[in-house]
Amino acid sequence: MSYKTIELEVLRYRPEEDDKPWYQSYRVPCGEDWVVLDALNYVKDHVDSTLSYRWSCHMAVCGSCGMMIDGEPALSCKTFVRDLPDRAIRIEPLANFPIERDLVVVMDDFIEKLERVKPYVIRNKEKPLDEGEYLQTPAQLKKFKQYTLCINCLCCYAACPQYALIPEFIGPAALALAHRYNQDSRDQGHESREDVVAANVGIWDCAFADGCSLVCPKHVDPASAIQQMKISSTISWYKNLLGLGGKGP
Amino acid sequence: MSVKPYIRKVSKSTWYLSRRRDILHMIDETSSLFIGVYVLLLLMGLRALAEDEAAYLHYLEWLGSPFLLGFHWLVIASTLLNSISWFRSTPKAMRVQIGENIVPGYLIAAGHYVAWIMISLFIFYVAGVFSVG
Numbered sequence: 001m002s003y004k005t006i007e008l009e010v011l012r013y014r015p016e017e018d019d020k021p022w023y024q025s026y027r028v029p030c031g032e033d034w035v036v037l038d039a040l041n042y043v044k045d046h047v048d049s050t051l052s053y054r055w056s057c058h059m060a061v062c063g064s065c066g067m068m069i070d071g072e073p074a075l076s077c078k079t080f081v082r083d084l085p086d087r088a089i090r091i092e093p094l095a096n097f098p099i100e101r102d103l104v105v106v107m108d109d110f111i112e113k114l115e116r117v118k119p120y121v122i123r124n125k126e127k128p129l130d131e132g133e134y135l136q137t138p139a140q141l142k143k144f145k146q147y148t149l150c151i152n153c154l155c156c157y158a159a160c161p162q163y164a165l166i167p168e169f170i171g172p173a174a175l176a177l178a179h180r181y182n183q184d185s186r187d188q189g190h191e192s193r194e195d196v197v198a199a200n201v202g203i204w205d206c207a208f209a210d211g212c213s214l215v216c217p218k219h220v221d222p223a224s225a226i227q228q229m230k231i232s233s234t235i236s237w238y239k240n241l242l243g244l245g246g247k248g249p
Numbered sequence: 250m251s252v253k254p255y256i257r258k259v260s261k262s263t264w265y266l267s268r269r270r271d272i273l274h275m276i277d278e279t280s281s282l283f284i285g286v287y288v289l290l291l292l293m294g295l296r297a298l299a300e301d302e303a304a305y306l307h308y309l310e311w312l313g314s315p316f317l318l319g320f321h322w323l324v325i326a327s328t329l330l331n332s333i334s335w336f337r338s339t340p341k342a343m344r345v346q347i348g349e350n351i352v353p354g355y356l357i358a359a360g361h362y363v364a365w366i367m368i369s370l371f372i373f374y375v376a377g378v379f380s381v382g
Binding site: 013015018020021071095096098099100106138139142143161164165207208209210211213214221223224227228230231 | 252253254255256257259261264265267268270271274278338340341342343344346348349350351
């Protein structure tokens, strides 16, 4: 395999020593089939062991290695160096999140919001185990399967201008997961999610910039989920107004 | 969590300038302001029409000023931009599933374009655009 030397410009922030982030350049011999994560691992193993970043699976499944690569949120394990412009690659922690250290961001806000949308199947009353499982047809599964593919990489939050400007906004991934469970034929938790989903800081704070869907490495399309919820929430509101009894989004 | 997380500030007035798609998004959003102002112009026309013939003729004369003619071109451009971005977005908001298949987005968008053209032609017909002589 042939190697060519590339340059990485990595944003560094060490809370014990730095008052603000700064860029450090690394020169790395890069293989033809390397992804950005391979280059970072080379730095960690051979050049600078103090560099901090998250990664685990190296195959776009765990969602750990989301970061800004040349200004766009992406998984570093899925971004091939050969697909980037032939100049220094700028690598920064995901935008819109506090920096914990180097490329590691503080995810607490997302985790708190994820909990608020109750991302699990809710039943009004569980049926006894001896009555068997909750069956689902392929068509019923198809209705929400796309939204199950989210790996919580937070690239969508880093691309979302609304989350950048309104930190209270629940945000794309959490809302897409709420939609995923609302669409699940086994779920009966629409109404218990509505307080969060249909609030101003929920679907109505989305300005449909579509950045979330454009950068999603798993093609979940959170923007689509949110717009669908806006329509169903509006229909529900009018049904309630007319006394017809609406169902949550 | 670290004891000293670094929080990056986002400018509320210039945040969109760093990414092309955010600039385009802001142009799309801003164009709706011109459409809003145009709705006010139409309401002023209705009020003049309700007043008397002289007021309405004065309103029409006022609309013919170079500034308002230029503004009409801006509104046409804004309306086209908004319409196209709206129809491009419809497949996201209207996900249609038939059995186990999702109807392709381009068919949803195409349906909206056809409806847009048909309704426009109908309005042109009612307005007498196609009448001869």
